[in-house]
Amino acid sequence: MLFYELSLAFLFSFFLSILASFFNVVIYRTARDESFSKGRSKCEKCHKQIAWYDNIPLLSFLLLGGKCRYCHKKISAVYFLSELVAFLLGIVSYLAYVYSPFLQGLAIWQLAVYFLIFFILMFALLADLQYLIVPDFFVALLLVLAILAQILSSESWFLPIIAVFFSTAFFYGLSFLASKILKKDALGMGDIKLMIPLSFILSWPKTILSIFLAFIIGGFFAMLALIAGKKKFGQVLPFAPFLILAAMISFIFGEAIWKWYFGFLF
Ligand SMILES: [Zn+2]
Known part of the structure; x- marks a missing residue:
């Protein structure tokens, strides 16, 4: 039961960090008048396309040490931090839901x-x-x-x-x-x-x-x-x-x- 709860909380939180990553793309591209529905993500510095395995929320940033795989320039920590906040928010709200009769009543x-x-x-x-x-x-x-x-x-x-x-x-x-x-x-x-x-x-x-x-x-x-x-x-x-x-x-x-x-x- 605990394992089931934990996996659900993790899945929900991971989904939120993916959503956070997408929203960051929306913000970045809107600020530059680019379409966010077209084209894969590119490095902001060297404009090389980012492979899917370098684009996994939270994990990729940690594995790459916060740097682009190609040009080794720093990737903005705002992305990592907002994905982290999204992930933690997922865990906290899942727990809040499980333990709150008020929330379960909604x-x-x-x-x-x-x-x-x-x-x-x-x-x-x-x-x-x-x-x-x-x-x-x-x-x-x-x-x-x-x-x-x-x-x-x-x-x-x-x-x-x-x-x-x-x-x-x-x-x-x-x-x-x-x-x-x-x-x-x-x-x-x-x-x-x-x-x-x-x-x-x-x-x-x-x-x-x-x-x-x-x-x-x-x-x-x-x-x-x-x-x-x-x-x-x-x-x-x-x-x-x-x-x-x-x-x-x-x-x-x-x-x-x-x-x-x-x-x-x-
Ligand atoms: Zn780069």
Whole structure:
């Protein structure tokens, strides 16, 4: 029984690290305007095609000592680390599932869909931190999963749609105002695009909470960056990571925060 559990956990985790490896390709190629569906992976330095046995998540990096087999230049540790995080996340969430009556009480589709959403969001965050982009592929995937979750939950579509309208109107309005006042684009289109699946998933009223939190967290980091002298006033700061963090917090703790806040007021 233990062996069976361990093999399942290992398979699930290995699958996640393969997915992580694929998402890294998506990020890398989107940042360079290349198609990620065509062509095998190449070394970023010498552009030699990478053989399948040098492309096994986690293992290949370790066996090759983090260097390309041909040109011996270093392979970015970000790939290895994100595959490792994916693998560990697999083990931890598998154990959490086995030992948590709460999680076992949820439908398996619910766990799968929301886990995938969370997983994609991690890589959207990584993409924005690395290249200041959020690949359209991730936004589209999130939207498909959000709609799938909505269909399977058989709940009303009214609140999620209201939330999407509200957040897009809000961010369009904000970017319009900002471009009038600052005379340049202050908010990226990527951020607005990302808010469509996010607000659909969060629905109403958690969407407002997440926007509110994103500005608080973003403002805090902007201030730190200004104080540390890393950024000058008016310089672009990636906003998507704050949107993603705020969405994750609102998704998990939204109800508790909402209750706490209104308990405070009334
Ligand atoms: Zn190379």
